[in-house]
Amino acid sequence: DGKRKSVAWQVFGPSDGLSTADCVGASQPACCKAQDGRLWFATVNGVAVVNPNQLPFNRLPPPVVIEEVVLDEQPVVSSQKSDSRNPKAGGAATGDEGLAADHAPRTADPSPIANRESQILLVPPRTHRIEFRFTGLSLVAPEKVRFRYRLEPFDEDWVQAGARRAAHYTAVPPGRYEFRVTACNNDGVWNDLGTSLRLQVLPPWWKTWWFRALVVFGMCGAALGWHESRQRRLRRARAAQEAFARQLIASQESERQRIAGELHDGLGQDLLVIANQAQFGLGQSENPPATVVRLNDISATAKQALQQVRRISHNLRPSLLDELGFTKATAAMLEKAGQSGGLRVSVELDDVDGLLPAEFEINLFRIIQESLNNIIKHAGASEAKVTLTRTPARLRLEIVDNGRGFDPAQSAAPDRGGLGLRQMAERARILGGRLHLHAQPGQGTQLTVDVPLQRSGTRSEPRRSESRL
Secondary structure, three states: OOOOOOOOOOOOOHHOOOOOOEOOOOOOEEEEEOOOOOOEEEEEEEEEEEOHOOOOOOOOOEEEEEEEEEEEEEEEEOHHHHHOOOOOOOOOOOOHHHHEEEOOOOOOOOOOOOOOOOOOOOEOOOOEEEEEEEEEEOOHHHHHOEEEEEEEEOOOOEEEEEEOOOEEOOOOOOOEEEEEEEOOOOOOOEEOOEEEEEEEEOHHHHHHHHHHHHHHHHHHHHHHHHHHHHHHHHHHHHHHHHHHHHHHHHHHHHHHHHHHHHHHHHHHHHHHHHHHHHHHHHHOOOOOOOHHHHHHHHHHHHHHHHHHHHHHHHHHHOOHHHHHHHHHHHHHHHHHHHHOOOOEEEEEEEOOOOOHHHHHHHHHHHHHHHHHHHHHHHHHEEEEEEEEOOOOOOOEEEEEEEOOOOOOHHHOOOOOOOOHHHHHHHHHOOOOOOOEEOOOOOOOOOEEEEOOOOOOOOOOOOOEEEEOO
């Protein structure tokens, strides 16, 4: 009815008094059940009668032992007797180290492997076939003892072996296992406890945890090495770019200084000579009126051109940095720029003289100068505020105007805009700082530069000069 996987059955043979196991099946009925319950079978040697109500019942379950384990056709020797007689024999280790496999032919005492919780059979790596040989003891009908076994957790359920006294496994993956085997006697009484043997299949070296850890660490090290190498290349490229930008700006400053000197010493002196000659000509009494007017025009034009040359020379090379120092030179430059551009400039400058190297002072001065020129030319602002504050760790420059503003993302961001803003951003990067630009259309512009100090200032308390130009 599908309610049970198997039914209890018995097989009778010559050991039970049956003269022959060959029954007659050519004619029917070959067997029948009498009214008293006895079963009659027709055999080639006559009738065999079985009375089920008078059959003897064996209630003693058979003890089960594991005789040996064979690893790739090499038997494992019992550890209890062979190791006690010869410590150097190829037996299994006991105690916490467990059992080891002996790959020599079995010549020691064939006593079965004992089942003790402290013993583990160690299966060497790359063992392809594992065979367990076991048996059960029954003095009534040993040929009728049936077995079942399982290798946990390799087998999901019991394997019914019948009268077979061996179990074979191939390609067992590395890990810990327990082989269990139970048996029943001729009357189906099972020894539920059975016996068991713990074993550990050792992995090859490329499957061990330490090798996998080495692989993981190696991959992580390779990834970190590649990342560090890439970072070094990027740092070298960035350093080369910064060195190139620094050299380019230094060459620009040198060229400005040369041009300023040539304008002052060459063109300026020529204009001065022209102005003096015109002035000398005006002193002649015999000059006609038209000549006097022309000489006055030449003198005025020469003096105006001379002033422009001096102003251009001063802008190309701010000599005030060397004469007055950074703080006063910056204040003077802001005053002149505000007066010439019709811009009201509020100035708050901490005394930062001596905090930065000379080339850094020029870069910071150029940032302020270029930013103020942009405000005068493009912002259409009426007011601007320049603040330079000093802390023990850094300098902070902030320039704010109330001009028309702009959209940094579309027009004049430091990384996308015009040459002036890009140069200011590059100068800030050379200083070791960063330029931040905040602007919105119709709401003015705020430019901020943070510069870290490489050395401490000469004064513990900064002084601040405040003026409104």
